[in-house]
Amino acid sequence: MIAGLFTFNGGVKPDTHKNESAHAPIRPAPIPPRLFVPLRLSARATTRCIVEAGQQVRKGQPIGVPDDPLSTTVHAPTSGTVLGIELHTMAHPSGLKTRCVIIEPDGEDRWIEHPGFDAEHASREATLAWLRDCGVVGLGGATFPSHIKASAAGRIDTLILNGAECEPWITCDDRLMRERAGNILAGAQRLRRLIGASRILIGVEDNKPEAIAALTEAAAGDTAVRVQAVPALYPAGGEKQLIRVLTGIEIPAGKLGGDYGVQCFNVGTAYAVHRAIEHGEPLLSRVVTVTGNVAQPGNYEVLIGTPVDFLLELAAPKTDTQRVLMGGPMMGFALPALDVPVVKASNCLIACSPTLFPPPPPEMNCIRCGACAQACPADLQPFELYWFSRAKNFGKAQEYHLFDCIECGCCAYVCPSHIPLVDYYRFAKSEIWAREREKSAADAARDRFEFRNERQEREKREKAEKLAAKAAATKAKLAEKAAADGTEKTDAPASDDPKRALIAAALERAKQQKTQVEAKNTDALTPAQKAQIAAAEARRAAADTPPAGPDETENP
Amino acid sequence: MLSSPFVRQPASVQQVMLTVLLALLPAVALYVWQFGPGIVLNLAIASASAVAAEAAVLRLRKRPVGLYVTDLSAVVTAWLIALTFPPTLAAWVLILAVVLAIVAVKHLYGGLGQNPFNPAMAAYCLMIVAYPSAMSQWPAAGWIDLGTHLQLIGGASLDAITGATPLDALRTGLRGDAPVETILAGKAFGALGGAGWEWIGLGYLAGGAFLLWRRVITWHLPAAFLGGLVVISGVFWLADSARFASPLFHLASGGTLLAAFFIVTDPVSGATTPRGKLIFAAGIALITYMIRNFGAYPDGIAFAVLLMNLCVPLIDMKTQPPVFGHKGR
Incomplete structure (x- = not known):
């Protein structure tokens, strides 16, 4: 037992298969004949293309600028000609296409001017912006922009470097730590x-003694840095699991490490930070392990945008290779096509043969043995989630914390009934998301509908009010007219009928008032204006006279 | 659909069931040593009927016959029935029990993994209700040769060989107001529990240790069941040792040890959460003790298991362990 370490529940110990590639030093992969550099970095992070077909680009030249707070600058990985900006299949299980800048390298690998970055005199904001402009993102797999993660300063006292690399087969971080420990530490500093952290904890699984030794040697004399071997137990490299093992802090659901005084970066990210700040170099390449059913497994420093099939050829895949995995066998995915480009999240390619990765045995019923619950690092009851997901009882699945599942695959790994449990959770999650989208779309539609109804009601009401007002006005005008006519024609009887006389008197008063009010408007007028108004009135009177008839016929 | 994880531990239902069968072997060996080879014949008869019934139902249900027959779960049920039933019982009762367990208790609910009740215990309850006297005739200690055994399971009744179980004898004796000590001096009783049976109990104990070591079962169920039984029998025994047998007698008698490691540990029909397992097994212990002492049947484990099977959904729902990142909320 290593002193000062904590544990998480569950976890599994699959065959590591690290030996196949762990001995192979990092070698630069040759420049491929074509590079496909995606402009979209993740589902949300997009960039705006700033080059066009036919343009010459230099190595490190920005070709896509962020148009979203979550995105970072995209660069040309080498010098060459932009052949076009086209849709190309992505390294994603969906096999969807995204816009890529296609570059034909000229083979000269000429850099753009990159004078470096004066970190000593730069403000914090400028340094963070520089990291964004260098396209530095988390290389552990999530490709979250490092400048955002590093901006969460304040209450953070511990920086954790994740060198656990707990997935089988993958050795890219192992090699990086062995060969470039000093640079990783420089980036970490x-x-x-x-x-604003005071200490650095580096967690490395204890099956990588050479990496631990290299880091320990590089950190010698620095009391703020501790290199900590952690027991090799998948998924020890999960962020929350590693934080738990190293510090004992269990980050609550929905919270980030930053809220609890710890921030976690992958060792490869620290190395990229070092290249960006000390050398002014953007992130143009990454280390990729190529292993599995190949004659020469190895670790390559690969330009972003290199097609997978080109990279795979370097390791000489054997003829019975069926498919290729990107990432590890526990959480990686089978590539939909082999012409997809290597991206910043690509840590490993595994060629699969039926012997190395036999097809899963037939699925049987769950016997509720609880092996999955014992293996789950999130302390879930996977068989209950399976049951609810299968029954499409998504409410219950969420109640049993479906969304705390990290899809590490431990449950499916141990299941004696060979149930593809993670598939059931992915299904349930996507169904829930789809329903939520549908619901919010329906909510929006309902809101629109209700607003439209309300507007129509209001317009109707307003129209009715307007009409009523107009009708009242017309009535008054008519009455006035009638009264005027009446006083002229029925002068005599008016005195006889007191009612009539009253009305006539009221109308007379109203008429007088009206003429007085009208007169007020013309108080301050010059004689010339008065003459003008009089002329206009006369014209209007002349024009009004003939059409006065129909008005009267309409209102008997 | 091919998605992660792409690797799997070499584990299977068949392997789990095979481990359980292996764990039963020490007890079977001791059974043969104490009572003769008849039990092996019973196990064979039960297994054959179980596999035949399973295959037939699977075919009717249009399920993959080979896949599910070879998972050995039916054989485990058959063995548990053969081991919990009186060995000298007429063979047709045993066959009927096995077929009912497989067809009615297991497959009518959906087959492997779907049955809410423990098949072996449900079969036991059905049979003891249907044939109470036959189910209560147990051989007294002593070797029974194969010929006699064949006669017995052929339906012959040989009173010289069979008799009441120790638990039954104890209850009958107590009804006659005889003190526990006098009753336990009778020939049906050994040093701890029933003569002969206590040895077989040790075999189950060894098998249980094997299952724990192989991680097929966790400590919760046997510990809570045995612990619960010791506590409740201890309380009564301390209160009146003349009328109630000691905890040690209860541990060594009837199907206590078989149940602790092979019956209450059935994952399909039992509670699954750590706390739920403790509640489930302690509940079985409590009900078992009550039936043994105050009920009409010689051993109450089967009824206790079925009653607690009914409570499993509630127990599991109310004892969900805290999830990572949700603790202390």
Whole structure:
């Protein structure tokens, strides 16, 4: 037992298969004949293309600028000609296409001017902006922009470097730690200063003694840095699991490490930070392990945008290779096509043969043995989630914390009934998301509908009011007219009929008032204006006379 | 659909069931040593009927016959029935019980993994209600050769060989107001529990240890069941040791040890959460003790298991363990 370490429940110990590629030093992969650099970095992070077909680009030249707070600058990985900006299949299980800048390298690998970055005199904001402009994102797999993670300063006292690399087969971080421990530490120190942490904890699984030794040696004499071997237990490299093992802090659901005084970066990210700040170099390449059913497993420094099939050829895949996985066998995915480009999240390619990765045995019924619950690092009851997901009882599945599932695959790994449990959770999650989208779409439609009804009602009401007002006005005018006519024609009887006389008197008063009011308007007028108005009145009177007839016929 | 994880532990239902069968072997060996080879024949008869019934139902249900027959779950049910039933019982009762367990208790509810009740215990309850006297005739200690055994399971009744179980004898004795000590001196009783049976109990104990070591079962169920039984029998025994047998007698008698490691540990019909397992097994212990002492049947484990099976959905729902990141809320 290693002193000062904590544990998480569950976890599994699959065959590591690290030996196949762990001995192979990092070698630069050759420049491929074509590069496909995606402009979209994740579902949300998009960039605006700033190059056009036919344009010459240099290595490190920005080709896409962020148009979303979550995105970072995209660069040309080498010098060459932009052939076009086209849709190309992505390294994603969906096999969907996204816009890519297609570059034909000229083979000269000429850099754009990159004088470096004066980190000592730059403000914190400028340094963070520089990281964004260098396209530095988390290389552990989530590709979350590092400048956002590093901006969460304030209450953070511990910077954790994740070098656990708990997935089987993958050795890219292992090699990086062995070969470039000093640079990783330099980048980590930059990050530590950015987030204002006082110490650095580096967690490495204890099956990588060479990496631990290299880091320990590089950190010698620095009391703020501790290199900590953690027991090799998948998924020890899960962010919340590693934080738990190293610090004992269990980050509550829905919270981030930053809320609890810890911030976690992958070792590869720290190395990229070092390249960006010390050398002024944007993130143009990453280390990728190519292993599995290949003659020469290895670790390559690969330009972003390199097609997978080009990279795979370097390791000489054997003929019975059926498909290729990107990422590890526990959480990775089978590539939909082999011409997809390597992206910043691509840590490993595994060629699969039926012998190395036999097809899963037939699925049987769940016997509720609870092996999955014992293996679950999130302390869930996977068989209950399976049951609810299968029955499409999504409310219950959420009640049993479906969304705390990290899809690590431990449950399906141990299941004696060979149930593809994670598939059921993915299904349930996507159904719930779809329903929520549908619901919010329906809510919006209902809101629109209700607003439209309300507007129509209001317009109707307003129209009715307007009409009523107009009708009243017309009535009054008519009455006035009738009264005027009446006083002229029925002068004599008016005195006889007191009612009539009263009305006539009232109308007379109203008429007088009206003429007085009208007169007020012309109080301050010059004689010339008065003459003008009089002329206009006369014209209007002349024009009004003939059409006065129909009005009267309409109102008997 | 091919998605992660792409690797799997070499585990299977068949392996789990095979481990359970292996764990039963020490007890079977001791059974043969104490009572003769008849039990092996019973196990074979039960297994054959179980597999035949399982295959037939699977075919009727249009389910993959080979896949589910070879998972050995039917054989485990058959063995548990053969081991909990009187060995000298007429064979047709045993066959009927096995077929009912497989067809009615297991497959009518959906087959493997779907049955809310423990098939072996449900069969036991059905049979003891239907054939109470036959189900209460147990052989007294002593070797029974194969010929006699064949006669017995053929339907012959040999009173010289069979008799009431120790638990039954104890109850009858107590009804006659005889003190516990006098009754336990009778020939049906051994040093701890029933003569001969206490040895077989040790076999189940060994098998249970094997299952714990192989991680097929967790400690919660046997510990809560045995612990619960010790506590409740201890309370009564301390209160009046003349009228109530000691905890040790209860542990060593009847199907206590078989149940602790092989019956209450059935995952399909039992509670699954750690706390739920403790409640489930302690509940079985409590009901078992009540039936043994105050009920009409010699051993109450089967009824206790079925009653607690009914409570499993509620127990599981109310004992969900805290999820990572939700603790202390």
